[in-house]
Amino acid sequence: xxxxxxMPGFKPTLGFTLVYLCLIVLIPLSTLFFKSxxxxxxxxxxxxxxxxxxxxxxxxxxxxxxxxSIASIxxxxxxxxxxxxxxxxxxxxxxxxxxxxxxxxxxxGIVLATIYQPNGLIGxxxxxxxxxxxxxxxxxxxxxxIFISLPFVVRTVEPVLQEFDSSMEEAAAxxxxxxxxxxxxxxxxxxxxALLTGFALAFARGIGEYGSxxxxxxNLPYVSEIVPLMIVTxxxxxxxxxxxxxxxxxxxxxxxxxxVINLLQLxxxxxSGQL
Amino acid sequence: xxxxTQTLIKNSLQEPVxxxxxxxxxxxxxxxxxxxxPLWIVITEAFAKGWAAYITALGQPDAVAALxxxxxxxxxxxxxxxxxxxxxxxxxxxxxFTGxxxxxxxxxxxxxxxxxxxxxxxxLVFGAQGWFGHWLSEHDIKxxxxxxGIVLATLFITFPFVxxxxxxxxxxxxxxxxxxxxxxxxxxxxxxxxxxxxxxKWALLYGVLLCNARAMGEFGAVSVVxxxxxxxxxxxxxxxxxxxxxxxxxxxxxxxxxxxGLAIVTLVLKSVLEWRQGKH
Amino acid sequence: xxxILTNISxxxxxxxxxxxxxxxxxxxxxxxLLGPSGxxxxxxxxxxxxxxxxxxxxxxxxxxxxxxxxxSHRGIGFVFQHYALFRHMTVFDxxxxxxxxxxxxxxxxxxDITQKVHALLELVQLDWLHDRFPDQLSGGQxxxxxxxxxxxxxxxxxxxxxxxxxxxxxxxxxLRQWLRNLxxxxxxTSIFVTHDQEEAMEVASQVVVLNHxxxxxxxxxxxxxxxxxNAFVSRFIGQTNVFSGDDQDTIWLQSSxxxxxxxxxxxxxxxxxxxxxxxxxxxxSAHAVLKDWQHLGALIxxxxxxxxxxxxxxxxxxxMPNEQFKRLQLNRGDKVSLRIRNAxxxx
Numbered sequence: 001x002x003x004x005x006x007m008p009g010f011k012p013t014l015g016f017t018l019v020y021l022c023l024i025v026l027i028p029l030s031t032l033f034f035k036s037x038x039x040x041x042x043x044x045x046x047x048x049x050x051x052x053x054x055x056x057x058x059x060x061x062x063x064x065x066x067x068x069s070i071a072s073i074x075x076x077x078x079x080x081x082x083x084x085x086x087x088x089x090x091x092x093x094x095x096x097x098x099x100x101x102x103x104x105x106x107x108x109g110i111v112l113a114t115i116y117q118p119n120g121l122i123g124x125x126x127x128x129x130x131x132x133x134x135x136x137x138x139x140x141x142x143x144x145x146i147f148i149s150l151p152f153v154v155r156t157v158e159p160v161l162q163e164f165d166s167s168m169e170e171a172a173a174x175x176x177x178x179x180x181x182x183x184x185x186x187x188x189x190x191x192x193x194a195l196l197t198g199f200a201l202a203f204a205r206g207i208g209e210y211g212s213x214x215x216x217x218x219n220l221p222y223v224s225e226i227v228p229l230m231i232v233t234x235x236x237x238x239x240x241x242x243x244x245x246x247x248x249x250x251x252x253x254x255x256x257x258x259x260v261i262n263l264l265q266l267x268x269x270x271x272s273g274q275l
Numbered sequence: 276x277x278x279x280t281q282t283l284i285k286n287s288l289q290e291p292v293x294x295x296x297x298x299x300x301x302x303x304x305x306x307x308x309x310x311x312x313p314l315w316i317v318i319t320e321a322f323a324k325g326w327a328a329y330i331t332a333l334g335q336p337d338a339v340a341a342l343x344x345x346x347x348x349x350x351x352x353x354x355x356x357x358x359x360x361x362x363x364x365x366x367x368x369x370x371x372f373t374g375x376x377x378x379x380x381x382x383x384x385x386x387x388x389x390x391x392x393x394x395x396x397x398x399l400v401f402g403a404q405g406w407f408g409h410w411l412s413e414h415d416i417k418x419x420x421x422x423x424g425i426v427l428a429t430l431f432i433t434f435p436f437v438x439x440x441x442x443x444x445x446x447x448x449x450x451x452x453x454x455x456x457x458x459x460x461x462x463x464x465x466x467x468x469x470x471x472x473x474x475x476k477w478a479l480l481y482g483v484l485l486c487n488a489r490a491m492g493e494f495g496a497v498s499v500v501x502x503x504x505x506x507x508x509x510x511x512x513x514x515x516x517x518x519x520x521x522x523x524x525x526x527x528x529x530x531x532x533x534x535x536g537l538a539i540v541t542l543v544l545k546s547v548l549e550w551r552q553g554k555h
Numbered sequence: 556x557x558x559i560l561t562n563i564s565x566x567x568x569x570x571x572x573x574x575x576x577x578x579x580x581x582x583x584x585x586x587x588l589l590g591p592s593g594x595x596x597x598x599x600x601x602x603x604x605x606x607x608x609x610x611x612x613x614x615x616x617x618x619x620x621x622x623x624x625x626x627s628h629r630g631i632g633f634v635f636q637h638y639a640l641f642r643h644m645t646v647f648d649x650x651x652x653x654x655x656x657x658x659x660x661x662x663x664x665x666x667d668i669t670q671k672v673h674a675l676l677e678l679v680q681l682d683w684l685h686d687r688f689p690d691q692l693s694g695g696q697x698x699x700x701x702x703x704x705x706x707x708x709x710x711x712x713x714x715x716x717x718x719x720x721x722x723x724x725x726x727x728x729x730l731r732q733w734l735r736n737l738x739x740x741x742x743x744t745s746i747f748v749t750h751d752q753e754e755a756m757e758v759a760s761q762v763v764v765l766n767h768x769x770x771x772x773x774x775x776x777x778x779x780x781x782x783x784x785n786a787f788v789s790r791f792i793g794q795t796n797v798f799s800g801d802d803q804d805t806i807w808l809q810s811s812x813x814x815x816x817x818x819x820x821x822x823x824x825x826x827x828x829x830x831x832x833x834x835x836x837x838x839x840s841a842h843a844v845l846k847d848w849q850h851l852g853a854l855i856x857x858x859x860x861x862x863x864x865x866x867x868x869x870x871x872x873x874x875m876p877n878e879q880f881k882r883l884q885l886n887r888g889d890k891v892s893l894r895i896r897n898a899x900x901x902x
Contacts, residue, residue: 008463009365009366009467012362013363014370016362025434028396032392035399077298077302082302096311097306102538103538104491104512105390106494106512107515111320114524177287181287208390228390247389251392
């Protein structure tokens with residue numbers, strides 16, 4: 001069944017898309033499953049429950065979670081000020097928000113490491129002023145992931161705020177609501193699904209992030225070693241089954257989390273009447 | 276409505292001035308610290324030892340080779356993924372077929388795969404212990420730790436960029452203009468070149484731009500498949516890493532400044548394209 | 556060019572959009588496909604154009620079976636509901652498009668194209684807009700450019716999908732007249748789709764009434780108005796009063812002067828202008844009470860309530876010329892006597 005039977009090019013375009021998709025994406029990805037199947041269940045289990053691997057999962061998930069949360073709060077504030085207020089240089093700064101998308105992660109990595117190392121520009125100040133060390137600690141991973149996460153949040157919240165029907169605010173105001181009530185009861189519930197999407201995207205990206213993290217993380221086993229680095233390390237030791245098992249586990253976990261977050265979002269949207 | 280109610284309503288439509296300014300201050304501070312400062316550091320570190328050192332660092336054969344490989348990779352992957360993007364968007368937005376939404380989801384799949392895994396899977400296919408590893412070494416074909424591996428990993432990573440810009444646009448555009456062209460006697464190619472392409476060109480360029488930025492900047496996936504062979508399989512981002520790890524900070528930041536410049540150009544063009552798209 | 560459709564059916568999933576449509580349109584007619592939204596009229600038009608494929612049936616244009624022909628080879632001109640003008644081309648380039656995409660050996664030279672486009676622009680009286688872009692035109696102008704573009708390839712059949720649907724009421728009125736005159740001038744067989752019965756009656760030489768994917772009636776506007784084939788057509792075209800054929804209504808209709816021998820159907824449809832109203836001379840001859848009235852320009856619409864012992868409160872509408880109404884000097888609440896001159900009976 002075709003929507004538009006007069007439009008030309010169905011077979012060649014779909015055919016090319018499918019072949020290309022299979023060759024570049026699906027077949028290579030499927031090797032993860034097939035290679036893992038060469039392992040016995042016990043070996044697989046042993047690999048992924050190795051103490052150091054478990055620790056790296058804990059590091060990756062907690063840092064990504066914390067970073068996505070912080071990025072959500074500040075991303076929301078940034079989107080809010082960009083949409084609602086006017087101040088000089090706004091358009092330039094707005095364009096700059098996408099920098100983490102455009103800047104190669106290796107560059108971000110070495111720059112952030114330079115800034116936050118104990119004798120770096122901010123690192124020095126934090127070290128001397130508060131005795132806090134950022135670089136080469138889990139905190140460094142969080143900082144790098146906040147950098148990566150920020151545009152995901154801002155770019156999902158911004159358009160929703162822009163399209164927000166402000167007559168709802170006026171209606172609420174005319175019914176006697178205070179500004180805080182208007183925000184809490186009218187604006188925030190309408191923005192929340194978008195914020196959740198931004199959070200989910202940031203979180204998913206954060207778990208897999210590699211380039212911007214490894215320079216600042218210090219990569220201490222059990223402390224600041226992330227899962228992607230575990231995979232690379234195993235690979236460099238020619239432990240391909242190990243790398244594959246960890247990679248597959250990580251892939252599956254992030255798919256499940258994405259699924260959960262999507263369902264959560266569906267539920268939120270339904271509850272707030274946006275579906 | 277009396278004056279008092281009016282003030283009341285106005286108060287519930289706007290935040291108090293002090294809150295407004297605090298929010299702006301927080302936003303600006305955050306942007307300055309997280310976005311502007313890194314750019315500034317790239318420049319200052321690159322020029323920490325003066326112009327001469329900067330130029331020398333960029334003139335190193337390794338750096339030049341890395342830049343050349345980066346450009347080559349982009350030159351191969353961007354056109355391929357552009358064609359793919361247009362084909363996929365055409366098939367998905369102009370026809371109805373079973374499994375369409377699955378296909379749409381699969382196209383976005385590479386976005387949710389960690390770059391490291393994106394590299395790993397090609398090692399699993401073509402590496403020494405991979406599916407074709409034996410056959411490849413027999414025929415003396417190198418894919419992993421060679422340019423083809425880098426290209427493949429980059430193709431995977433940048434796979435969705437063009438398609439995901441085009442699909443929503445073409446969906447929204449509908450096919451009425453294309454139908455009109457056909458009803459006026461145009462053949463499929465004439466319709467595509469004269470009607471479809473002009474209508475999607477800004478979104479297409481936008482997708483190409485993002486695709487290119489990622490192709491030139493990808494680190495994780497390329498790092499896994501490249502083997503870090505100097506002057507051979509190092510792209511510019513890998514060269515940044517190698518130099519940094521060897522404490523050649525000027526070299527690392529000089530190369531980084533090229534990539535940061537690419538990022539800035541990308542952002543500027545992106546803003547221009549967004550402005551054009553908004554206009555049409 | 557004549558159009559013959561035989562046994563056209565089209566389903567969208569389980570929904571039957573068109574159900575065994577048979578239709579013949581003689582050469583040179585201006586036909587309206589009329590029906591409520593969702594009746595399948597646009598689908599039928601798109602099937603004739605070749606933009607949509609029927610599940611079954613044949614499309615024969617001028618004796619030639621074109622069912623399998625691609626839209627670009629059918630020799631039709633299609634005017635889309637939202638015009639589908641090419642946004643990135645000037646008005647001139649839009650109209651020239653069909654000529655420029657012809658295969659090389661049939662393609663006219665650029666000078667001929669220029670001449671032809673300007674002739675078409677003059678035909679639609681918009682030559683002064685030739686270098687504008689579609690975004691810079693008003694709705695009515697876009698409509699006429701879309702028409703000129705479709706005419707440029709000299710189609711044998713002109714198909715228009717809701718040609719006036721997206722226009723303001725005043726522009727619509729002008730364009731209706733204009734389309735009629737244009738058709739007169741060009742005499743190309745044309746079909747347009749509309750849900751507006753007034754528009755169909757005013758513009759078309761033939762009206763095809765569709766409902767639920769079936770043809771309810773086909774004929775000249777006056778035929779359809781004066782002799783509706785069924786209750787749907789009667790109700791859809793023009794105003795009508797519907798009376799159930801129960802005893803009370805029958806007695807009331809009879810007393811109001813409608814001759815009924817051997818009730819010919821279950822419901823009686825009476826046009827408002829088939830009811831004469833007069834001031835009742837006495838209580839016994841009063842058939843109704845005048846409730847209210849509205850000015851409809853030259854006509855007055857009178858709202859009446861039946862004056863019967865256990866009558867329902869349904870309003871009966873009558874119409875008469877303004878002058879006549881003034882002469883009668885009626886007021887709200889007056890008792891009136893009626894004479895019903897004509898009714899259509901349906902089962």
